[in-house]
Amino acid sequence: MRRVLAVFGAVAMVTAAVVIRQALDGDDGGGGGGGGGGGGDTVLVCAEDLRDACNALGDGIEVRVQAAADTAAAIDDGTLEDDVDAWITTTAWIEVLTSRAPDALTEDVRPLATSPAVVATAPNRFEAIESLCSGEDVWSCLGGKAGEDWGDLGDGSNSEWRELKVGLTDPDSAVGLSVLASASAGFFGNTTFAANDPAFGEFEGWLTTLAEPSAGGDPDPSRTLATRPGTYSAAGAVAAVADRFAERGVESIEPDTVVAATVVVVGLDGGRLPDVDAARDVLLDAGWSRASEEDLAPTLKPGVMAALHSLWRAVTS
C-alpha cells in the first residue's frame, strides 16, 4: 500500500511540476525559481564542462558543479542530495540513466543547445590527416592507425610527428560521452550497433589503442591541441569547442556518421525546471546551435551509451 501511495505521490508531483512549469514558462519554456517543492533557491547540478554556461544563471538558482559521470552515479545509487531540482547535462547521459535508473529522471527535459562531434586536428596536420584518411571515415581511419609512427604512414614525410596519438574528450564529462559515441559510430559505420554486435570484441581493441593517450582523462583535448602542440595529432571534440581554437591553427573534420552533443536541462524526481535561458545564451554565443525537441532523440540503441561508458572505463583503467 505504501508503494502504491509513493507511486501516486510521485506521479502527482511530476504532474504538478509540469503544470507549474507550463504556467511559468515564457515563449521558450523558461521557468521561475523556487525548488524542491519548497521555498528558497532552485538547486541545479551542472556538468563540470558546462560550468561557464551555468555560471551565467542568476539569482534564485543555486548551481552545484560536478562531473556528469559523478552526478549520474549519484542518481543511480540514490546518493544525490534530495534538494536537487534539475541537472544540466547532455542527452548522452540521459541515455545512460534511462537504462541504468529509468525512474530517476522526470520526462521534463528541455533542449538548450547542440553541436556536432568532430575530429579536431593539430596545427599544421589538417591536410596530412585528410590525406591519410581520404575515402574513409575519419574516426575509423584514426582509430585504425592510432599508435603507428607517422614515418610509416602516408608518404612518410611527417616522421617528426612520431606516434599518431588521438585525444578523446573525457567521457566522464557531459560532452565527452557524446564524442565517444561519435568515435564508436565511426568504427561501426552507423549508430545502430549493439553491445553484443559480433564486431564488439574487435571494437574493444580498437578503442583501447585510441583511448590510450588520453586515458588519464583530458577534459578538453582540442584545447590541448592549441596549448600543448605535440601532445596529439587529432582530438575528438564538439565543433563549438574545437572552433574556439582556430586562432591557434586547430581545424576540424566532420565524421561520416554525425553524432551531436545536445545540452539539456532535465528535472529530477520532485524537482522542477528553472529558467536556464541565460545558460543557453552563453552556449549560443560560444558557437553552439539552438537545440530543438528533435535533438532529444536517443543517439544509440537503448543501453548502448551506458555500455560504451563502461567499456571506456574498462579499457583505460
Add this chain to the structure above:
Amino acid sequence: MNHPRSARRPLVALVALALLAVACSAQEAGDDEEGGFGDPGDCTVADLSVSPEKIDLLTRLAMDFNESDDARRGDDCIFARVQSKSSGAAAQLLASGWDEATEGPRPVIWSPAASTWGTVLDQRLTSQGAAPMTGDFVSFQLTPLVIAMPRPMAEALGWPDEQLGFADILALSQDPAGWAAYGHPEWGEFRLGKTNPNFSTSGLSALIAQAYAANGKTAGLSVEDLAKPTTDDFARQIESAVVHYGDTTLTFMNNWFRADQRGNPFGYVSAVAVEEKSVIDYNSGNPDGVLQEGEEPRAPRIPLVAIYPEEGTLYSDNPLFVLDAEWVDDAEAAAAERFIDYVGQPENQEKVLRFGFRPGNPDVAIGAPIDASNGVDPDQPQTLLEVPEPEVLTQLLDRWEDQRKPARVLLLVDVSGSMGEDGDADTGATKLDLAKQATITALDDFNDDDEVGLWVFTTDLGDSSDPQEYLELIPTGRIGDVREQLKTRIRDLVPLNGTPLYAATEAAYRNQVDQFDPTRINAVVLLSDGVNDDGEPDNDREELDSLLAAVTADSEGQQSQAVRVFPISYGADADLATLRRIAEASQGAVYDSSDPRSITKVFVAVVSNF
C-alpha cells in the same frame, strides 16, 4: 576534486617525485626577491609564491591588477603580492610547514614551473595523512624544453634542415674528434650544459627526455627500460659531456652570454637543455630574463637557436594553484580567483607572450617574440613525451646519481679571524661554526667516487719562520675513502688571522688546473667572509688581476682545461662583487650567503653543480 579519474595518472606518477621534493630545498636564482609591493591597507591580500623565471612578469601583472578595476568590487579591494620561490623549495615548505618569519607570507596562489610539482606536494601531504592542497588549475603559460645551441653550431649539425635530438648530442659527445668532425676543429670538444634534475624542472625534463630517446619511445617508459645496459650507456655518455650541473639554467645563460660578449660563445658550452623562453631572453639580450635597474638589453653577437628534440620533449606548464590550505579563507580564495581571471584576460596574456612564454589562454594567438627571429619555432614541438610513472621517475633519479659526471672538487675555506664573529645570535654559533656544519653536511651529497680535497686559508699559517697563506689539510682524493677525515679536519677548524683571498684562490685554482681530470667536473668551492686582507694592501690590484687573468685564460681557450670556481659570499662583510668577478672569469657561479644562517641551504645549491 570531484573528477577522480582525471587525476589518476598524475597522482600515481608523483609518488616518486616526493623524493625529488625532499631534495629540492635549495633556492634558485632570484628567490625571495622583494617585489616592491606597498601596503595592502584593508584590502584582501592574495599572496603568490611563484617560480623565479616568471617573477618579473607576475610582479608586473600583480601591480597592474592592484591598480585596476578588477581588484575592486564596491568598497572591497584585492591586493595581489608576489614572492619568488623555487618550485622544489616551495613544495617542500608547503608540505613540511611554511615559516612566515623566514620564508615570507604563506601563499594563497602557488605557481611552480610545472604542474607535476603540485602532484609532488599532494603526494607528500597524503603520505603524511594530510589533505591535498592542489586540484584543478589554470595553466597560466607554457614553455617547452629545448636544446639551445649557438646558431653556427646548430647549422654545422644540419639545422634547420635536419631534425636533431639527443641521439645527435650523444654521437657528438662521443666523437673523439669533437667539432672537428663537423669541420670546426676550432670549437674543440662538445660540451653540454644540464641542470641538476633534483633541483631544476629543466634538468628533470631533460633527464626524462634522454631516457625516452635511449629507448625510442614517447610514452610508457618502464623500469625495465631503465635497467637496459643500452639505456645506462646512453645516459653515461651524455653525462660525460656535461660541463657542470647546478640548480638553475640561468647560470648557464649568464655565463654563455658573457662569453659571447667577449667574442667567443663556443668555448663554454656547445648546447644547454633549457626552456624555450630562455632562448628568447638570451637572444633579446636579457639572458636571465630580468633586467635590473640600469641594465638594457644587448643583443648577443651570436644568437642561439632552439632545437626541439626529435625524440620529443615536455612542457613547463606554470599552473596557478589556489591552495586548499587552512590558512586560506574564503575571501582570499575568491580574491585569488579574481586575480587568476585577470591574468587570463587576453590583454594580459599578451604580456605573457611578450615575456616569451606561450599564453595559456588559446584565444591569444602565438606570435612575436616566439618566432624565428628569436631562434624559436612556434610550430614546434611536434612530439610530446609522457611523464613517466612514479617508480620510473624514482629509478631515473636514483640511476642519475650513479650516471652523472663525477667531480673533482677542492674546498677552500676561509678561517680568518672574522669567521669567529656571531653567525646566529639566537644560538650563539659563530660564522665558522655554521660554515663547518654546512660543509660537513654537504660532504654527504657527494658520490663516493667524487674526489674532494680541503684547503684552508688565512695569514700566518704554519711555521712562524715560514708562514703560509693556505694549507692543504686533505689532498684531493676519492671521498668514499676520505669523507670521515674531511669531517674531522673541518670540525677542528678555528678562526685565526687575515684573509689572503686572492693568493689562496689563485693557488687553489692552479692546483686544480695542474691536476685537471678531463673525465670529471673540476672545480674550486671557495667560502670567504671578507675582502682580501693579507697585510700588503699595495699589491691587491696586481694579485686580483693575476688571478682573474689566469682563470680567464684557462676558461676561454678552445682546448681549455676549465676549472670552475664557485665562491660563496659568506656574511655581510664578504666581497661579493669580487667573488662574482672570480666566478664569472671561470664561468662558474657565485652564491650569496650574506645571512650566515642560510649557509646550509646555500651549500646544498653549490653542491648541486656536481
